[in-house]
Amino acid sequence: MNFHDDPGAVFRKAMPDTPPPSSQLDLDKIVRDGYRTRNRHRALLGGSVTTGVAAIAAVLALSVTGLPGTDDPNGAANDPTESATTPPEEVDVTDAEMAGYPYDHGWGQVEDENGAIDWNQEILGVGDAATEAFGQLLADTGVWDDPANPTPEEDCSWYLDDGGSQEAYDECMAEGGGMHVSGDQVPGNYGQTYLRTIAGGESEDDGMALRTIFEFKVLLPGGWTAEPGPITEQLFPQHLISDGPYFTEDAPEFTTEDLDDGRTLMIADHGCAAEMAVVYPNGTGLRTTWNNCSGTDYPLDTEALKAATLAMPEFEFDTSTLAPVGELVEVPLGWVYDEDAWAYSEEAQSQARQTYDGARGALEEVFPGATLGEGDARSLGLMERGANMQRSYGNSGTLPYETTIDETTEDTGFELRYYLPGGWLPGFSETGHWDPHLTVCSEGADCNSWTDDDGTVWAVEEKSVVHEPMDGETWEPITEHEIEIVRYAPEGWAVGFWTSWQGDALISADDLGELLAAMPAPEYDAAAVPSIPAG
Numbered sequence: 297m298n299f300h301d302d303p304g305a306v307f308r309k310a311m312p313d314t315p316p317p318s319s320q321l322d323l324d325k326i327v328r329d330g331y332r333t334r335n336r337h338r339a340l341l342g343g344s345v346t347t348g349v350a351a352i353a354a355v356l357a358l359s360v361t362g363l364p365g366t367d368d369p370n371g372a373a374n375d376p377t378e379s380a381t382t383p384p385e386e387v388d389v390t391d392a393e394m395a396g397y398p399y400d401h402g403w404g405q406v407e408d409e410n411g412a413i414d415w416n417q418e419i420l421g422v423g424d425a426a427t428e429a430f431g432q433l434l435a436d437t438g439v440w441d442d443p444a445n446p447t448p449e450e451d452c453s454w455y456l457d458d459g460g461s462q463e464a465y466d467e468c469m470a471e472g473g474g475m476h477v478s479g480d481q482v483p484g485n486y487g488q489t490y491l492r493t494i495a496g497g498e499s500e501d502d503g504m505a506l507r508t509i510f511e512f513k514v515l516l517p518g519g520w521t522a523e524p525g526p527i528t529e530q531l532f533p534q535h536l537i538s539d540g541p542y543f544t545e546d547a548p549e550f551t552t553e554d555l556d557d558g559r560t561l562m563i564a565d566h567g568c569a570a571e572m573a574v575v576y577p578n579g580t581g582l583r584t585t586w587n588n589c590s591g592t593d594y595p596l597d598t599e600a601l602k603a604a605t606l607a608m609p610e611f612e613f614d615t616s617t618l619a620p621v622g623e624l625v626e627v628p629l630g631w632v633y634d635e636d637a638w639a640y641s642e643e644a645q646s647q648a649r650q651t652y653d654g655a656r657g658a659l660e661e662v663f664p665g666a667t668l669g670e671g672d673a674r675s676l677g678l679m680e681r682g683a684n685m686q687r688s689y690g691n692s693g694t695l696p697y698e699t700t701i702d703e704t705t706e707d708t709g710f711e712l713r714y715y716l717p718g719g720w721l722p723g724f725s726e727t728g729h730w731d732p733h734l735t736v737c738s739e740g741a742d743c744n745s746w747t748d749d750d751g752t753v754w755a756v757e758e759k760s761v762v763h764e765p766m767d768g769e770t771w772e773p774i775t776e777h778e779i780e781i782v783r784y785a786p787e788g789w790a791v792g793f794w795t796s797w798q799g800d801a802l803i804s805a806d807d808l809g810e811l812l813a814a815m816p817a818p819e820y821d822a823a824a825v826p827s828i829p830a831g
Contacts, residue, residue, distance in 0.1 A: 389517075389518075392519075393519070393520065396484050396489030396621050397490045397491070397518060399487075399729050400617070403481060405479075415477070418611075419477060419478070419494050424474065426474075426608065429604050429608045430475065430604045431475070433603075433604045434498065436597075437597065445473050445475065447472030451472055452472065453465070455468055477496040478494070478496070479493070480493050484519045484533070485532035485621075486529075486627045486719060486720070487732055488731060489519060491515065492516040493516065494514045495512065495513045495514070497510050497511030498510050508585070509587065509594050511585050512584045512585070512608075514580065514582050516618075517579035517618060520533050520536050521535060522536050524536075524539040524550065525538060525540075526540060526829050526830065526831055527831065530632060530719075532621075536562075536573045536583055537564060537571055537573035538571070540831035541566075542681075542830070543566040543568065543569035543587060544567065544569075546566075547830075548564040548565050548570075548571075557577075558577040559610075560575040561574055561606065568587075568591075568596065569589050569596065570596055572585075574608065578610055580610060584601060625721065627720070628718055628719065629719065629827070630684040630685070630826055631684065631686070631687055631719055632685060632826070632829055633679055638675065639687075644673035645673050647673070647689075648672050648691075648714075648819075649670055649672075650819040652669075655691075658816065659712075662807065662811045662814060663695055663696060663807075664696070665696035667707075673688070673690075674690045675687060676688055686715060688713055689713065689714040689716075692712070693710055695708045695803065697803060699797035699798050700799065708795055708803070709795065709796075710795035711794045711795075713791070714791050715790040716818065716820050717787075717788035717825075720734050721733050722790065723753060723784070724782075734782060734792070735755050735780060736757075737757055741757045741758060741778075743758075753784035755782045756781045756782075757778075757779070759778045760775060761776045762775050762776075775800075776796065776797075776798050777798070778794075778796040779793075779795055779803065780793070780794040781793050781812060783809075783812040791812055
């Protein structure tokens with residue numbers, strides 16, 4: 297893979313049918329980490345490794361992280377041991393709405409004796425209950441062929457190929473059916489704390505995308521309110537259900553009912569779609585959605601959806617790390633996922649190209665012989681309703697310095713990204729995870745941040761790792777270098793440069809700082825500002 301290609305395009309071409317992972321998603325970062333992983337793998341093996349689709353796909357589990365922690369909005373980093381949530385000790389949480397969880401990379405996951413990762417029984421139990429509650433509804437509407445949704449035989453038959461294992465086949469058939477669920481950690485207030493949810497659903501192909509027919513989300517206590525309001529990560533606490541227009545231009549018929557067993561049921565009937573929410577006595581919540589507003593073979597049966605929703609039991613979850621949220625840093629209002637309407641607009645694409653036309657001249661002045669692609673507009677974030685998105689322009693190119701990737705010598709690749717205002721803070725996080733800041737100080741890196749007299753904030757991360765052969769190996773030690781530097785302009789936009797190389801190329805943070813200082817402001821519609829959606 298060559299880094300003068302578009303990393304995002306390479307990823308999409310390699311895995312066109314793969315849904316995005318359930319986390320903050322930056323395709324360039326995923327491919328960037330793939331580049332680093334291949335280098336490390338090469339260093340460990342002392343030889344070449346195969347690049348391509350497998351290298352890109354394998355890095356998914358290694359590259360996507362969450363967003364906790366806080367830094368000073370002017371770029372001065374706080375003590376990395378401090379966070380917006382109280383440490384996970386036994387704490388009396390009297391107001392769960394204003395509480396949250398620390399980000400835990402392995403939350404909800406367990407590893408079996410073979411090293412395979414799966415969801416724990418707490419999460420899988422929600423899937424079993426959802427199969428029981430919603431299976432008949434999904435079968436009656438034709439979404440499922442059977443209320444138990446058994447595994448198709450062809451999904452497991454390969455276990456029997458070439459004298460395979462009957463036991464593995466039987467296990468696949470037994471475990472693969474029913475409702476598939478996943479645990480998710482949702483950023484609260486742009487990642488200064490976290491909500492925990494367990495979700496599942498069904499969708500259908502809609503051209504090159506997927507259209508959700510049915511979905512449900514179980515919310516653990518913490519970080520959300522039962523008061524109806526817009527379903528968006530822009531707000532904290534977040535709302536469980538909305539009484540505003542979303543599926544159509546009209547507000548839904550909204551009702552609330554207190555049930556005899558202590559539960560509260562809320563229904564937002566949009567006509568062609570419906571959302572229902574249940575608040576349980578123990579502070580957990582449930583939201584179900586059925587959407588037929590585009591007209592499909594799966595009609596909405598409001599009464600059947602209501603009965604199925606009420607059939608979901610109250611769950612008891614481990615909330616031992618739930619803690620009151622401390623003082624939150626104010627973050628400029630961010631953008632919300634809009635099915636990439638902005639990123640694919642001709643206006644945004646044209647403005648991205650104009651921006652990089654100006655950047656190309658500055659690049660060639662500082663690094664004669666460097667190259668830069670055309671670039672395009674890109675939204676960064678999870679592609680789902682209410683998720684925060686960063687508006688950016690992405691591009692890649694090469695510097696006239698040699699590096700070796702998988703025994704191939706080529707010019708050093710880099711990424712040059714512009715960030716438009718909205719939903720982030722200048723500076724970097726020292727927690728090792730994403731938070732409201734755009735950049736993260738990773739483990740083992742030398743990180744610095746400062747503010748110039750004109751209000752420009754800088755964040756620089758430098759890292760060098762020496763890979764040496766083990767006993768019996770004869771390959772030469774390999775030094776891997778990495779630099780990321782971001783310039784945050786007082787006007788509210790930012791531009792960042794990332795590069796990684798092996799060898800003795802004389803690339804310095806000072807030179808890259810000079811380059812970023814010469815970069816022009818991005819072309820964008822300054823009058824377009826984020827807003828909180830109606831629903």
